[in-house]
Amino acid sequence: MPYVNIKITREGATSEQKAALISGVTRLLQEVLNKNPATTVVVIDEVDTDNWGIGGEQVTLIRQQSRR
Amino acid sequence: MPYVNIKITREGATSEQKAALISGVTRLLQEVLNKNPATTVVVIDEVDTDNWGIGGEQVTLIRQQSRR
Amino acid sequence: MPYVNIKITREGATSEQKAALISGVTRLLQEVLNKNPATTVVVIDEVDTDNWGIGGEQVTLIRQQSRR
Amino acid sequence: MPYVNIKITREGATSEQKAALISGVTRLLQEVLNKNPATTVVVIDEVDTDNWGIGGEQVTLIRQQSRR
Amino acid sequence: MPYVNIKITREGATSEQKAALISGVTRLLQEVLNKNPATTVVVIDEVDTDNWGIGGEQVTLIRQQSRR
Amino acid sequence: MPYVNIKITREGATSEQKAALISGVTRLLQEVLNKNPATTVVVIDEVDTDNWGIGGEQVTLIRQQSRR
Numbered sequence: 001m002p003y004v005n006i007k008i009t010r011e012g013a014t015s016e017q018k019a020a021l022i023s024g025v026t027r028l029l030q031e032v033l034n035k036n037p038a039t040t041v042v043v044i045d046e047v048d049t050d051n052w053g054i055g056g057e058q059v060t061l062i063r064q065q066s067r068r
Numbered sequence: 069m070p071y072v073n074i075k076i077t078r079e080g081a082t083s084e085q086k087a088a089l090i091s092g093v094t095r096l097l098q099e100v101l102n103k104n105p106a107t108t109v110v111v112i113d114e115v116d117t118d119n120w121g122i123g124g125e126q127v128t129l130i131r132q133q134s135r136r
Numbered sequence: 137m138p139y140v141n142i143k144i145t146r147e148g149a150t151s152e153q154k155a156a157l158i159s160g161v162t163r164l165l166q167e168v169l170n171k172n173p174a175t176t177v178v179v180i181d182e183v184d185t186d187n188w189g190i191g192g193e194q195v196t197l198i199r200q201q202s203r204r
Numbered sequence: 205m206p207y208v209n210i211k212i213t214r215e216g217a218t219s220e221q222k223a224a225l226i227s228g229v230t231r232l233l234q235e236v237l238n239k240n241p242a243t244t245v246v247v248i249d250e251v252d253t254d255n256w257g258i259g260g261e262q263v264t265l266i267r268q269q270s271r272r
Numbered sequence: 273m274p275y276v277n278i279k280i281t282r283e284g285a286t287s288e289q290k291a292a293l294i295s296g297v298t299r300l301l302q303e304v305l306n307k308n309p310a311t312t313v314v315v316i317d318e319v320d321t322d323n324w325g326i327g328g329e330q331v332t333l334i335r336q337q338s339r340r
Numbered sequence: 341m342p343y344v345n346i347k348i349t350r351e352g353a354t355s356e357q358k359a360a361l362i363s364g365v366t367r368l369l370q371e372v373l374n375k376n377p378a379t380t381v382v383v384i385d386e387v388d389t390d391n392w393g394i395g396g397e398q399v400t401l402i403r404q405q406s407r408r
Contacts, residue, residue, distance in 0.1 A: 022121030053226030090257030189362030
C-alpha cells in the first residue's frame with residue numbers, strides 16, 4: 001500500500017527508464033518491508049530545470065555553467 | 069484552511085469534472101469537519117500514464133493490456 | 137488509481153471523521169471520474185497549528201485571537 | 205538539507221521570478237534556521253487555473269469574474 | 273538531485289529498514305538515470321493506519337478484518 | 341493563493357522560528373509575484389532524522405559522524 005513520489009528534473013528520461021524506476025522501487029519496498037506490490041503506487045514528476053533549485057540557484061543555470 | 073491534493077492520470081478529465089472534484093471535496097470537508105470553504109484549497113495534478121505505476125507496472129502498459 | 141492527500145490542522149479530528157473523509161472522497165472520484173474505488177488511496181496529514189500558516193501568521197496565533 | 209515545494213497557478217511567472225523565489229527561500233532558511241544553502245532544494249510547481257480551487261471554485265472562474 | 277518521498281503506514285518499520293530504503297532508492301536512481309547520489313534526498317513519511325485509506329476504508333479496519 | 345510546503349529535519353526548531361519561516365515566505369511571494377498574503381498557505385513538516393536521507397545515508401548517522 002505504499003505511495004512513492006519521485007521528483008526529477010525534466011531532462012529526457014525515457015519511458016523505459018521510468019518503467020525501471022517503477023518496478024525497482026516497488027521491488028525494494030517488497031524486499032525491505034514485505035509490502036504488497038499489487039497496491040504499491042509510484043508517481044514520477046518531471047520538473048523543468050527553471051523550476052528546480054539547489055544551492056539557491058536554478059538548475060538551468062547550473063547546467064549552463066557545467067557545460068562551459 | 070484544509071489543503072487537498074488530488075493526483076489522477078492524465079486521461080481526458082474535463083474542466084467540468086475538475087470543477088466537480090473541487091466543489092465536492094470542499095463540501096465534504098465542510099460537512100465532516102466544519103471546515104471553512106472560503107479557505108479550502110484544492111490542487112489537481114494530472115500525471116502522464118508513463119509516469120504512474122501500480123503493481124510495479126506503468127499505467128500505459130496496463131491500459132494497453134486491458135484493451136486487448 | 138487516484139491518490140488523494142488531505143492536509144488539515146491537528147485539532148481533534150476523530151477516527152470516525154477521518155473514515156468519513158476517506159469514504160467520501162473515494163466515492164466522489166468514482167462518481168465524477170468513474171475511478172475504481174478499490175485502488176483509490178487517501179492519506180490524511182494532521183499538522184500542528186504551530187506548523188501551519190495562512191496570511192503570514194501561525195494558526196496557533198489565529199486561534200488565540202479568535203478566542204478573545 | 206531542507207526541501208521546499210512552492211505551488212503557484214500557471215499565470216506567467218518568468219524565469220527571473222522563479223530564480224528570485226529559489227534564492228529568497230534558500231536565504232530565508234539559512235537566516236532563520238542556519239540551514240546549509242548548498243543542500244537546500246526548492247521545487248516550483250505551476251498548476252493550471254482549471255486545476256486549482258479555492259472556496260470551492262476553480263481559479264479560472266474566479267479570474268473571469270474579477271475581470272468583469 | 274532527485275527528491276523521493278516514500279509514504280508507508282506506521283506499523284513498526286525499524287531504523288535499519290528505513291536505512292535500506294534510503295540507500296536502495298538512491299542506488300536505483302544512480303543505476304537507472306545516472307543521478308548523483310550525493311544530492312539525492314529521500315524522505316520517509318509514516319502515516320497512522322487511521323489516516324490511510326484504500327478502497328474507501330481505513331487501513332485500521334482492514335487490518336482488524338484480516339486478523340479475524 | 342500559493343501553497344508552500346517546507347520540509348525540515350526535526351531538530352528543535354522553535355515556534356518563533358516557524359513563525360519567521362511562515363511570515364518570510366509569505367512576504368517573498370508577495371514581493372516576487374505580487375501574491376495575496378491573505379490566501380497564502382504555508383505548511384511545515386518536521387521529519388525525524390531516521391526518516392531523512394541524503395547521499396544514501398540517514399541524517400541520524402550523518403549527525404553522529406559529524407559529532408566525532
